[in-house]
Amino acid sequence: MTIADSKTESAVMIPSRPSRSSVFMALTALLFFMALLSLAIGPTGISLHALPRALAAYLGYTSDSAAERDRLVLIDLRLPRTLLAAFVGAALATSGAMMQGLFRNPLADPGLIGVSSGAALAAIATIVLGHGIAAPLVAPLGIYALPLAAFVGGLITTIILVAIAGRHGQLAVGTLLLAGIAVGALAGSISGFIAYASDDRELRDLTLWSMGSLSGASWQKVFAVTPFAIAIGFVIPRLTRGLNGFLLGEAEAMHLGIDTEQIKRLTIATTAAAVGAAVAVAGVIGFVGLVVPHVMRLISGPDNRIVLPGSALLGATLVMVADMIARMAVRPAELPIGVVLALIGAPVFLHLVLRRGMGGWE
Amino acid sequence: MRMTTRFLISAGAAFLLATVPFVSREAFAADAPAAASTPRVLSIGGDITEILYDLGQQDKIVAVDTTSQYPADALKDKKSVGYMRALSAEGVLSVNPTLIIASDEAGPPEVVNALKSSGVRYITIEDKPTADGVSAKVRHVGNLLGADDAAQALAAKIESEFATLKAARKEIKTRKKVLFILAIQNGRATVAGAGTAADSIMQLAGADNAAVGVSGYKPVSDEQLTEFAPDAVIVMRRGESDQHKAGQALTLAGLRQSPAAKTDKLIEMDGLYLLGFGPRAPSAARDLMKSIYPEAGQAAAMP
Amino acid sequence: MLEARHVTVRRGPKVLVADASLSIVPGKLTAIIGPNGAGKSTLLRVMAGELRPSDGAVSLDGRDIRDIPVARLATRRSVVPQSTNLSFPFTVLEVVMLGATVPGFGIKDPEAAAAARDALAAVGLRTLENRMLHELSGGERQRVHIARALCQLHTAPRGPGETAALLLDEPTASLDLKHQDGVLTVVKEQSQSGRAVMLVIHDLNLAAAFADEVVLMADGRIVGQGTPDDVLNEDLLSHTFGCRLRIEASGDGRRLVLPEAIARRARTGAATG
Numbered sequence: 001m002t003i004a005d006s007k008t009e010s011a012v013m014i015p016s017r018p019s020r021s022s023v024f025m026a027l028t029a030l031l032f033f034m035a036l037l038s039l040a041i042g043p044t045g046i047s048l049h050a051l052p053r054a055l056a057a058y059l060g061y062t063s064d065s066a067a068e069r070d071r072l073v074l075i076d077l078r079l080p081r082t083l084l085a086a087f088v089g090a091a092l093a094t095s096g097a098m099m100q101g102l103f104r105n106p107l108a109d110p111g112l113i114g115v116s117s118g119a120a121l122a123a124i125a126t127i128v129l130g131h132g133i134a135a136p137l138v139a140p141l142g143i144y145a146l147p148l149a150a151f152v153g154g155l156i157t158t159i160i161l162v163a164i165a166g167r168h169g170q171l172a173v174g175t176l177l178l179a180g181i182a183v184g185a186l187a188g189s190i191s192g193f194i195a196y197a198s199d200d201r202e203l204r205d206l207t208l209w210s211m212g213s214l215s216g217a218s219w220q221k222v223f224a225v226t227p228f229a230i231a232i233g234f235v236i237p238r239l240t241r242g243l244n245g246f247l248l249g250e251a252e253a254m255h256l257g258i259d260t261e262q263i264k265r266l267t268i269a270t271t272a273a274a275v276g277a278a279v280a281v282a283g284v285i286g287f288v289g290l291v292v293p294h295v296m297r298l299i300s301g302p303d304n305r306i307v308l309p310g311s312a313l314l315g316a317t318l319v320m321v322a323d324m325i326a327r328m329a330v331r332p333a334e335l336p337i338g339v340v341l342a343l344i345g346a347p348v349f350l351h352l353v354l355r356r357g358m359g360g361w362e
Numbered sequence: 363m364r365m366t367t368r369f370l371i372s373a374g375a376a377f378l379l380a381t382v383p384f385v386s387r388e389a390f391a392a393d394a395p396a397a398a399s400t401p402r403v404l405s406i407g408g409d410i411t412e413i414l415y416d417l418g419q420q421d422k423i424v425a426v427d428t429t430s431q432y433p434a435d436a437l438k439d440k441k442s443v444g445y446m447r448a449l450s451a452e453g454v455l456s457v458n459p460t461l462i463i464a465s466d467e468a469g470p471p472e473v474v475n476a477l478k479s480s481g482v483r484y485i486t487i488e489d490k491p492t493a494d495g496v497s498a499k500v501r502h503v504g505n506l507l508g509a510d511d512a513a514q515a516l517a518a519k520i521e522s523e524f525a526t527l528k529a530a531r532k533e534i535k536t537r538k539k540v541l542f543i544l545a546i547q548n549g550r551a552t553v554a555g556a557g558t559a560a561d562s563i564m565q566l567a568g569a570d571n572a573a574v575g576v577s578g579y580k581p582v583s584d585e586q587l588t589e590f591a592p593d594a595v596i597v598m599r600r601g602e603s604d605q606h607k608a609g610q611a612l613t614l615a616g617l618r619q620s621p622a623a624k625t626d627k628l629i630e631m632d633g634l635y636l637l638g639f640g641p642r643a644p645s646a647a648r649d650l651m652k653s654i655y656p657e658a659g660q661a662a663a664m665p
Numbered sequence: 666m667l668e669a670r671h672v673t674v675r676r677g678p679k680v681l682v683a684d685a686s687l688s689i690v691p692g693k694l695t696a697i698i699g700p701n702g703a704g705k706s707t708l709l710r711v712m713a714g715e716l717r718p719s720d721g722a723v724s725l726d727g728r729d730i731r732d733i734p735v736a737r738l739a740t741r742r743s744v745v746p747q748s749t750n751l752s753f754p755f756t757v758l759e760v761v762m763l764g765a766t767v768p769g770f771g772i773k774d775p776e777a778a779a780a781a782r783d784a785l786a787a788v789g790l791r792t793l794e795n796r797m798l799h800e801l802s803g804g805e806r807q808r809v810h811i812a813r814a815l816c817q818l819h820t821a822p823r824g825p826g827e828t829a830a831l832l833l834d835e836p837t838a839s840l841d842l843k844h845q846d847g848v849l850t851v852v853k854e855q856s857q858s859g860r861a862v863m864l865v866i867h868d869l870n871l872a873a874a875f876a877d878e879v880v881l882m883a884d885g886r887i888v889g890q891g892t893p894d895d896v897l898n899e900d901l902l903s904h905t906f907g908c909r910l911r912i913e914a915s916g917d918g919r920r921l922v923l924p925e926a927i928a929r930r931a932r933t934g935a936a937t938g
Contacts, residue, residue, distance in 0.1 A: 257739025333444025
C-alpha cells in the first residue's frame, strides 16, 4: 500500500542539470583555450607563431638575438606565469569548494581556517623585520624567504587551529569555525602591529603583496608548487562523495558510512597546503575561493562530484584571464591581480545571482 | 572508456581550434626593435631621470617609472612602467630598452633578476644620500650614455655648490634642531630618523636632526615629540590641496610647546626636490638652510 | 541483531541514559516511547553508532559496533533523524540517491537513480523527484529522508543471511494526520519483510497500533518493556508521564490512550450530545 501523492502548493520549474561529462569537457576546453591565449598575449606583442623559434633557442639550436628574446618572453616569462596562474586559481577555488562542503555553508572560504591570515602575517613579518631582527633568518634565503615564510605561516596557523578544535579527539566543525575567526583576527592584529612599525618602503611592499601579483612568476616557483597541484588532483576524487554526504550533516554522513574524521582532516590539510602554496607564490588573492564554487553550483548543481573538480578548472581559467588583464590593461605597467579579480568578478557574480536566484539557500 | 575517448577527442579538437587565431596573427603591436645606434634608455628612479634630463639626454629615454616626477615633462612625454617596486618583466621588455638604469630600490627581486638575465644591459645605481654620492651618480650615469663631458661639468657644478654650502655651514654659530615629518595619520606623526635621506639633507643644511634615537622613518608618540622640541619642522608639499594638511603639523599635541610652534617655523618643500638627491640636491639643501637660518642667508648665496 | 547492553550516557554531570539494555530483531518493529527528555533519541543515536556510550556497549550480530568500520556499518543499518538541515539546492531525487553514496557500494548513477525512484515510490513521492528539496513541506521532506534511508538499505551489498536495521527518530513528528498512518505502514512493511526496525515515537496510540514491542523510557531508564498490551497499562503510563491517563477500548477492539481530562470530557460530551 502506498501513500497517495500529495499536491504541493507552488509549481516550480524542473531544474535541468547539464550532464557531468559535458560540463567537464566544456571547462577543460575553456581552460586550454585560455592557457593558449595567456601564452599568446603580452605587452611585447610576441605571439604564438614565435613559439618554434623560442623552442629552438631554448634547445640551443640557435642563439639569434630575436630568438633569444622570444625564448625569454614565451618560455621564461609567460609560460611559468600561465602555469602559476592556473595553479593558484585551481588551488584557491578547490579549497573554497572544500571549505563550503565542510562547513556546509555556501559563504565559507579558505580564509576561515586562518591560512591566509597566517601566511600574510609571516609575509609581513618577513618584509618588515627581514632587514632588522630577522635578518639572519631571512638574508640567506634571498628571494625564497618571502614565499617560504608565507607557506610556513599558513601551515602553522592551521596546525594551531586544528589543535584547538580537535582537543577531544574529534575535530569539531563548530569550534573550528569560531577558533578560525579568532586565530585569523589575532594574526591580523599582530600583522597590523608589525606593519605599524614598518617604514615607508616596507609599507609599500607589504601593501602590494596584499594585493597579489603574478609578476614574480618563475620556473622555480612552478616546480615548487607542482607537488601541491598533484596532491590536489589526488585528493579531489577521495573527497567528493564524502563531502556530498557531509552536506546532509555530520551525523548523517556518519550514518551513510562516511569516515567523517578522515574527511575533515583531509579537507583541512589539503586546503592549508594548497592555499599556503598559492599565497606563497602570488600574495593574497581573495574572491576566487568564494565565487568560483558558487558559479559551479549555479551551472551544474551542488553535487561535489562536479563542483570540486569543476571549481579547479574554472578557478584556473578565471585567474589566467585576470592575469592577462592585469598585465595588459596598463602596459607597460601592471595591475595587482587581486584588484582585477574583484573588479571583473564582483559584477559578473552579482549578475549571475540576480538572474538565476540564490538557488534556494534561505 | 567511450566517455574518456570522447572527452579526449573534444579536448584535442578545442586545443587545435584555439591555436588558429594565434598562429596567424601578431597580437598586439609593440615598439619596433631597436636600431643598433640609438640607445633606448629606461630610467627607473626620479633622481636618475633628473640627471638624464640635466645632461641633455632626454631624447634617448623611452620610458620612466612613476617616481620620475621632475621635470614634469618626464611623465608627460614618456611611457610609464609603473611603480618602481612593482615592475612587470614583460612590460619593461616591451618598451625595447637597450639600457636600463635603475635605482637599487627597483623591485620585485624576481623581476629584476629576469631583466638582468634578459640580455638587456641593466645597471643598478646605488642611492647614497650624500654630497659625494650625488656627483658620483651624475658621473656614472653620464658615463653610461657617453656624455662624460657634460657629466663632468654637471658634477663639478654640484661639487662646487656643495662646497659653498659647507662653508656656509661653518658660519653657523648655534645649530638648530629640525624635525622632518613624513606623514601624519590619525594625529600620529611619522618622522625621519638616522639613516634617511631627510636626515642627510638636514645635515647638509647645517641642522641637527631633532629625532634623536629614531632610525629610519618611524611613527612616534606625542611624548617623544615633546622631547624632540624642534626649532623647525619640515613637511613635504604634495600640491595645493595639501596646504591644509601641512599646517596641521604644528598643531600636534607634542609640538604645540615646541620652539618651532612658538616661532611658527613650518617649512614646506617638494618631496622629490628635497629628498631625491639628484642634481638639485645642493640647491634643495641651500633652500632648506635659508629657511632654517634666515640670517645666514647671505653666506649661503649661490649664483 | 542490534543489541545495547547496559548502555549509560553521561554528559558532564547529567546522565542522559542509564543502564539501558535493549535489542532489536529482524521482523519486529520496536517502538521507544516516553516523555520528553527521557533519553529516547540519545539511546537511538548510541545504537546507530553515532554516540559513544560512557558505559556499556552496542553490538551488531554479537560484534561491538565500535570495531566495525563505518562503511560496513552503513550496509547493515540506516537512520532517519528527527530533522535534517540541508543548505544546498539538491533535488529530491539527488537527496535520495545520497543514500547510495556509501563508500564501497560501487553503485553507478543509473542504478542508484532506479533504487532512489523505488524508494520514493514506496513513500509516495515519485512525482516530486525533480523538485528542490527546500520547496517541499516539512512532512514531504521527512518522507524524502525516509526514502533515502530505504535506498541505502536497498542498495547496500550484504552477505547472505545478513539482515538490515532501520532506525527512525520521530518520523511522524511533522506529518499530516493523513500521512502518519501511511508512513508507519511503510515502516511496518519494512519490518515485516525481515528488517529490524526501531522507532522513537511520542504518539502512544500509533506506537500501540504498529509496534510489536514497546519500550518505555523515563529519565534515562527503561521502565517498561514488552508487547503493547504489557506496557500500556494505566498505572505505569500515568506514573511515567506524570498525569492521569486512561486506556479506553475503541469500537474495533483497539485500545486508546487518552489523558483522563480529555477522556472525561469526551464521555460527558457523548452522553449529553
